[in-house]
Amino acid sequence: MARILSTQPLLQQPMRRQPGRRRWSWLFDVIGGGSFLLIVCALLVLAAARWSAPLTPVVTLSLSPLALPLYAGYSLLRMLLAYGLALLFTLLYGHVAATHRQAERVLIPLLDVLQSIPILSFLPAAVLALVAAFPHSNLGLELASILLIFTSQVWNMTFSFYHSVLTLPRDLTEVCRLLRLRPWQRFLTLELPASLIGLVWNSLMSWAGGWFFLMAAEQFTLGAQSFRLPGLGSYLQLAADRGDLGALALGLLTLIGLIVALDVCLWRPLVAWAERFKLEEQAEVAPPRSVVLELLRASSVLRWLRRRLGRPLWEAFTMVLNRLQPLPTMQEIPATTTAGWKRRMRVGVRRGMTGLVLTLLGLLVGWVLWQGGQLLLQVPAATWGRLLLATGATWLRTLAALAIGVLWTVPVGVAIGLSPRWSRRLQALVQIVASIPATALFPALLAVLLALPGSLSLAAILLMLLGTQWYVLFNVIAGAMAIPRDLLEAAALFEVKGWRRWRTLILPAIFPFLVTGLITASGGAWNASIVSELVQFHGETFQTFGLGAEIAAAAAAGNYSVLLAGTLLMAAAVVLLNRLIWKRLYRLAEQRYRLA
């Protein structure tokens, strides 16, 4: 209660930099800038050549190692474009959902449903529509593949951005209004920066998700037609199919190399840079760092570019934006003046447009519902029964995967989190390991697993586990790191040890984090079921009983009515589980075990 003199630190010590780094920065400029330009040019040439070429639904792939860089380029390009699209979608959708109350009521439940739809269910619509739109070039097919990757990346990003914008600090939004910032200025100075940290971390997760579904997005069957696009995913698939272990290993190595390179050159610098956008105004003890970021900051070329090119361009751009969004006038304009008339006209036109758009949307939704209903009516009752049973089977599998995940990640995660030395060393490594897609490892593992009793039924659990355990592990580590020192010390003082220490301190303390991790993992496991319950290996198709297999089989056979039914069941299952179990557990965790 009493206000005592606060002893706030004055200026924070500047970050120490290695002295030699600045001297060598010109070298970095040459090498880094050169390779950046080279990569961009190569990707552009690749894109132009591939997209304009005549439509070839199934490309013949070469398993030669020399072809690998090219395929890696194709896959990288697809991932980048899909991510760009996801980012754009996120900013638009999230902004609208967070700032327009009426839109929010529709958009957020819709997003909830969309994120629970497995990516293969988007397949027919995406492929059929886009290939039909570009019948003579590869463009349609490529776009379809990009769209599939997009659907595996976008939802968590959108949720994160929406949530950040919704919970902006009231003070800062008031400042924006008082200083009369235009909407674009508010977006750039407040909404985007305040949500940046969440966006970066979710982007990391999204890229991992994208890699996970890369194989499904580069090679698929739709009814009688097969499609195969050149890329790392299809390369790995083919190598596994042919049983060419050497090619498989090389492909995996390329993929891992690509992931590590991206981590070093893109994600680490971004994470370190995003530190600045923390909302708490206290300086942190050990902020994340990145060598590449420091080099970029030291680069004189970049500084020159920013001053000479960036700044004037930006000034011109803001001028245009300011013209487009003039400040609102403060006076009430009497309706009788010409200005008043114009205003009313504009309002009227805007209302009309909104009405038109809403009507069109309504018609579209009605049509989709009608068509969907027609499709669903074709599904016989026996099939519904089978699908329901399959849902149960897949649910049991996801539960098993989660249980195994918890069993190993909790002790390991707590051990890492409680030791500052290990958590610093291992976190970067764990991040990279986590983003290596389990689907790529799967073919190699299958050879062993298919021989085991239970074959794919158990192997599917393992694949789900491989895909989702990381979410749990990350959160457990974070939870263990967040246990206050004094509680640990108190436990040591009172000799609370062994199981009692786990029960009274550690488990309750990490519980909220564990639940957060499990929620993400559960959604991921359902989604992973479509690639783990039905696999192709050595030219054979292996299948086990489950909803994922039903959906994958229906998509491959072009059986749209069953595909739609299965998709609806999965979405319903995921949403229901979220509502009935996870949200409740989360609330309990928040109420009772949050260490605030």
Add this chain to the structure above:
Amino acid sequence: MELMGQQQTGRMNGALLLEARHITHLYQARGGEARGSRPPVVLEDVSLQIHAGELVALLGPSGSGKSTLLRILAGLIRPTQGEVLVHGQRLLGPTPSCAMVFQNFALFPWLTVLQNVELGLQALGLPRLQRLKRALAVIDMIGLDGFEEAYPKELSGGMRQRVGFARALAVEPELLLLDEPFSALDVLTAANLRRELLRLWTEGQIPTRAMLLVTHNIDEAVSMADRLLILGADPGHIRAEVRGLPREQRQPHQPAYAHLVELLYRLMTSPDEDGSALLEAREPALLRRGKPRSARPYQLLPHVAPADIIGLLELVQAKGGRAELSELGRALQLELDELLPLVDAADLLQLARPEEGKLVLTAVGQQLAEADVQEEKRLFRQQALARVALLRRIAEDLATAPDGRVEEERYLERLREHFSEEEAEAQLQTIVEWGRYAEIFTYLEEEGVFVREAEEEQGKSAAAGSQTTSS
């Protein structure tokens, strides 16, 4: 509202900058429609004028809606009734002629000092060089040069608030609105910043023509303001308007200063008295008297812990059963907004009553101040049951409830009819705290039920669980 003492000093004869006419504001839930049958009233019929050349202090206890009023004047909130005129024109939203300084600085952590200051100029659409020039000039004036490229998190609280001032001043507002700008700073920093602001203001270095300072610090108000508006709570209304001291008398050792501080203390610690009656003694100071507050429709508990009330009683007892309130505030290092609820609570429980700026213990209060723990609890229970209607109700309901349990929702619903959602929750929290202390009931937080004390044995394990949570 009648105006008294029309003779005004030279400074106050400036042009009318801003006028609020009969502002009444009702609490709005986030959904837009107010909850309950009677939405809580935040402000009731508030009128005020601000002229060029004056620094007006808005002094009020928490719950008097002073922040809301400031935001209405800034155009951030539209009042339910009444209007704000800026230069005679109706205010529809934030205007460039007003700027605001926030209690917690409200700086953008990802922008440098310079970028933060430039922000308002950017919105004006000024070209880059002009923006830079103006921002640097303000930064220089406010004593921030050398810190242009620093980020807020690298600065101390005082320097951060300087950035807040620089940002507000950069847009050259006519009227500067200050929302408790010094209350988040430590004592020395606050004094330093206050002095510097006054220097800029009196030397005319800033183009600002008037300032409105929201505060709950009486010393701050007396040492800075040309005119003081004293707000009362539940609902917020203007209790009195007092002329500030002439500049040369605004030193703590001046008799006039001490007199005014004491007067304001008395006024603010007796919320139910007719404010102007107290001030009549200093007739020329009183500019306007507000109408006395209408009777409170529902009992409002001050949010304080029983242990703090008892601590206050013990301190007063140690001083002989009666103590000067201003002295108590200093002894406890409590700001007015922390001391007032304690006094309110002691008054409500009839343990002590404020009397001409002094706090005097009642007979029960004296008994309680000298009792041991069990006796303390017994006396507190006796007073709480006698004086707090809601506690009495809960005790009665528990006595008749067949299973000795009552849902909290029943009382929350009632509270929501009279208070805002947050205030209703806070009221219930206080009820829980008092009731638990007085051993009137046990409360299970997770289930949201009150349990009769005798029934506690059965619910013991559950209660143990909820206690770890609340700690």
